[in-house]
Amino acid sequence: YGEIKYTMANGCSGGSINQNTVASIYPGLLDGIQPSCDYPDSITTGIEVSDCVLLVNTYVTPEWQALMTGLTPAQINAKKAAIEGHRDQTGCQGWNNTFGNNNKPGNYVPVVVINPTTGAVAPFGSSRNNCNLPAALVYDPISNPTGTRCGDPDLAAAVWGTTTGIPGGTSLRALSTNDNVGVQYGLKALLASAITAEEFVTLNEKVGGTDADSNLVAARSAADAAALAIAYRAGIVANGKNLAKVAIIDSRGYDEGPTGTDIHFNWRSFSERARLDADAGSHDNQVIWRYVGLASGGLLPAGPVQMAAVTNRSITTMDTWLSSLLGSAPKASMNAARTQAQVVAGKPAAAADLCYLSADVNFTTPISDPAVCNADAKLAYFSSPHQAAGGPLAENILKCQLKPIDFAAYTGVTLSAAQQARLSAVFSGGVCDWAKPGVGQQDPVSPLTFTAGPGGVPLLAEPVSTAI
Numbered sequence: 001y002g003e004i005k006y007t008m009a010n011g012c013s014g015g016s017i018n019q020n021t022v023a024s025i026y027p028g029l030l031d032g033i034q035p036s037c038d039y040p041d042s043i044t045t046g047i048e049v050s051d052c053v054l055l056v057n058t059y060v061t062p063e064w065q066a067l068m069t070g071l072t073p074a075q076i077n078a079k080k081a082a083i084e085g086h087r088d089q090t091g092c093q094g095w096n097n098t099f100g101n102n103n104k105p106g107n108y109v110p111v112v113v114i115n116p117t118t119g120a121v122a123p124f125g126s127s128r129n130n131c132n133l134p135a136a137l138v139y140d141p142i143s144n145p146t147g148t149r150c151g152d153p154d155l156a157a158a159v160w161g162t163t164t165g166i167p168g169g170t171s172l173r174a175l176s177t178n179d180n181v182g183v184q185y186g187l188k189a190l191l192a193s194a195i196t197a198e199e200f201v202t203l204n205e206k207v208g209g210t211d212a213d214s215n216l217v218a219a220r221s222a223a224d225a226a227a228l229a230i231a232y233r234a235g236i237v238a239n240g241k242n243l244a245k246v247a248i249i250d251s252r253g254y255d256e257g258p259t260g261t262d263i264h265f266n267w268r269s270f271s272e273r274a275r276l277d278a279d280a281g282s283h284d285n286q287v288i289w290r291y292v293g294l295a296s297g298g299l300l301p302a303g304p305v306q307m308a309a310v311t312n313r314s315i316t317t318m319d320t321w322l323s324s325l326l327g328s329a330p331k332a333s334m335n336a337a338r339t340q341a342q343v344v345a346g347k348p349a350a351a352a353d354l355c356y357l358s359a360d361v362n363f364t365t366p367i368s369d370p371a372v373c374n375a376d377a378k379l380a381y382f383s384s385p386h387q388a389a390g391g392p393l394a395e396n397i398l399k400c401q402l403k404p405i406d407f408a409a410y411t412g413v414t415l416s417a418a419q420q421a422r423l424s425a426v427f428s429g430g431v432c433d434w435a436k437p438g439v440g441q442q443d444p445v446s447p448l449t450f451t452a453g454p455g456g457v458p459l460l461a462e463p464v465s466t467a468i
Helices: 014-025 045-058 062-067 073-084 090-099 154-160 187-191 197-206 225-233 267-280 304-328 340-345 370-375 417-426
Strands: 008-012 032-036 111-113 121-123 247-253 286-291
Touching (some): 008 014, 008 304, 197 417, 267 286, 286 304
Parallel strands (some): 032 247, 247 286
């Protein structure tokens, strides 16, 4: 077929993570990406997963359930949705049940939500581990402290590096970015009167965190500082400055129904857009197409014909876009990166934001007015527990900087002296200052190579061929 002219990618969910991560850690390797069921990256997706595991387990504590006495299930679930930022309470249940055990280093029996209405949790299924290894080979703090650790960070110890500090103290664990110190869960729900002051205080007292072995504990989770710097510097947290260098067509199907497995929330596409705006100053290289279609198996109005039409339209539009760039902004080599201005200048007219309203099951009438799209209940986007705690839509702060707790900031909320004292105890080091960058947050210097060890160093210059 001849030499490669350009590279493009297409994929949903983990396929979107793959594309975005490649574009973030090695700009230029891909010229155009087509994420669907989009997540900007894996590591910041884990923020929502971790929050949701903590929240669904907090809701079943005696202290929280005592506060729910006398309320109907609908009233209780409305409070949960407000705390979590989701359309309804099943959002966090879906995360807990599908990926809530990703950081477990040893053998475990999953604890899942078994009743989406009540939120009851229970062990489900047989013992397993995240390495798919025989149980005897896997880490156990007592019987096998030096066994293989199978948590998500441990599987990338060559990137993060290792440290001590696990139960038993005789093994090494990978450094971790997991952190919720200072996060005021349910802050926006409190300010909107969706939860009471006592519910807010109790929630933050009981939510806790996880220890080095991903066990639920009373203390908040604290990240390793070195891991935070690596995540940003390597581009593992997808950065808008590098994402700005590729053409992006985001195909956003609806996946927020109450099945308990719907986790591809619409806000993720706009989170990526927020990173582009914050890091690169513009999102003009990103196009979002919204519709009510199949994302992860939900029973939704659009069928295979309509879904295929969207995919074909995306690929042909991307082909036009990248073919244009071959002439307007030729690359010095296959892996060289373009600028955002070059990418935008080559964008065809067909590469523009649009949606198909939920009533348009045959995708016959594309809508370009975002206000009309947002007014459709199945095209609007919600948020996350971190955003409901005051965090940014970009959701790119792994660990927040802290500021002293200020009770005057709880506008319209009356906190008793006892409640203030309890909050001061929970947030003894301060609460998140979301106006500041995250701890260790910095621009990427990727691509990095980790051949010399954890932390990485910049890749050497691209080799140049010499005619012979």
